[in-house]
Amino acid sequence: MYSKGLAPLAAAAAVTITTALALVFFYAPNDADQGFVQKIFYIHVPMAIVALCGFVAGGIFGIRHLRSGDRSWDMRSYVAIHLSIILGLAVLITGSIWAKASWGHWWLWDEPVLVSFLVVFLLYCVYYPLRFSIEDPDRQARYSSVFAITAGAFVPLNFIAVRLAEKYTHPRVLSQTGGSLPGEMRLTFLVALLGMALLFVTLWKLELTAKHASMQLKRLRNRARVAA
Amino acid sequence: MPALPLDEAGKYVAASYVVFVALILIYVAIIGAKIARIERQISELVEDDE
Numbered sequence: 440m441y442s443k444g445l446a447p448l449a450a451a452a453a454v455t456i457t458t459a460l461a462l463v464f465f466y467a468p469n470d471a472d473q474g475f476v477q478k479i480f481y482i483h484v485p486m487a488i489v490a491l492c493g494f495v496a497g498g499i500f501g502i503r504h505l506r507s508g509d510r511s512w513d514m515r516s517y518v519a520i521h522l523s524i525i526l527g528l529a530v531l532i533t534g535s536i537w538a539k540a541s542w543g544h545w546w547l548w549d550e551p552v553l554v555s556f557l558v559v560f561l562l563y564c565v566y567y568p569l570r571f572s573i574e575d576p577d578r579q580a581r582y583s584s585v586f587a588i589t590a591g592a593f594v595p596l597n598f599i600a601v602r603l604a605e606k607y608t609h610p611r612v613l614s615q616t617g618g619s620l621p622g623e624m625r626l627t628f629l630v631a632l633l634g635m636a637l638l639f640v641t642l643w644k645l646e647l648t649a650k651h652a653s654m655q656l657k658r659l660r661n662r663a664r665v666a667a
Numbered sequence: 668m669p670a671l672p673l674d675e676a677g678k679y680v681a682a683s684y685v686v687f688v689a690l691i692l693i694y695v696a697i698i699g700a701k702i703a704r705i706e707r708q709i710s711e712l713v714e715d716d717e
Contacts (some may be wrong), residue, residue: 474676475676475677475680476676476679476680478680479679479680479683482683482684482687483683486687522694525690525694528690529686529687529690532683532686533683533686533687536679536682536683536686537679537683539679540676540679638691642691642694642695642698645695645698646698649698649701649702649705652702652705653701653705656705656708656709656712659712660708660712663712663715663716
């Protein structure tokens with residue numbers, strides 16, 4: 440069910456990420472201001488964008504679950520949020536490394552980009568205790584969907600907060616006027632973003648496949664127990 | 668802050684990419700272990716049935 444198209448998707452993700460890495464290290468020029476350390480940008484920013492999109496997707500799946508009552512949508516929502524939290528952790532770690540290399544500090548509390556992402560990350564960390572503290576599967580799915588929708592609506596505020604902030608330390612790569620990235624850097628960034636998105640969808644489908652197989656197995660075992 | 672020299676910047680860049688690869692590998696390993704467990708349980712179920 441979920442494994443359909445997984446192999447070509449995984450191959451596309453592998454090819455795109457390999458291409459992105461080649462572009463990062465052999466094609467994109469070093470940043471005039473930050474030098475070689477700016478290469479972190481090509482992994483850090485795509486991960487952040489994909490993680491935030493994953494959180495929003497979790498909210499959209501939550502809406503579909505509440506509207507249809509089909510728990511498979513809750514499972515999709517859970518896996519999207521779960522993967523986004525893992526990516527979010529990587530974003531915080533790589534962001535911290537980049538901050539240390541660029542600004543000389545592991546963390547800056549007056550930097551809106553870092554703090555707003557941390558707020559979103561911590562918000563979603565609440566999802567696990569909320570979900571797994573409810574034993575009844577239907578209530579668990581319903582409450583989790585409500586959380587996913589509410590938190591998912593909060594995520595765009597992260598972008599707005601950053602845009603409204605006075606200090607712009609990070610380069611603006613997706614502005615309406617075309618951003619500040621030169622052509623080679625822009626192409627590299629877009630390929631890295633595509634690779635990250637493909638990787639996210641591949642892992643999402645992989646985990647859904649594993650979860651679905653596990654549930655089917657449980658059903659079979661119950662049936663075998665009843666038959667015995 | 669002025670740009671770091673290549674030998675120093677390289678460590679930070681490498682660390683960032685290693686973090687990404689390590690997290691993905693850990694994730695895939697966990698999912699792989701889960702799939703292996705499911706396969707083992709299916710085998711047990713088939714054996715019981717026979």
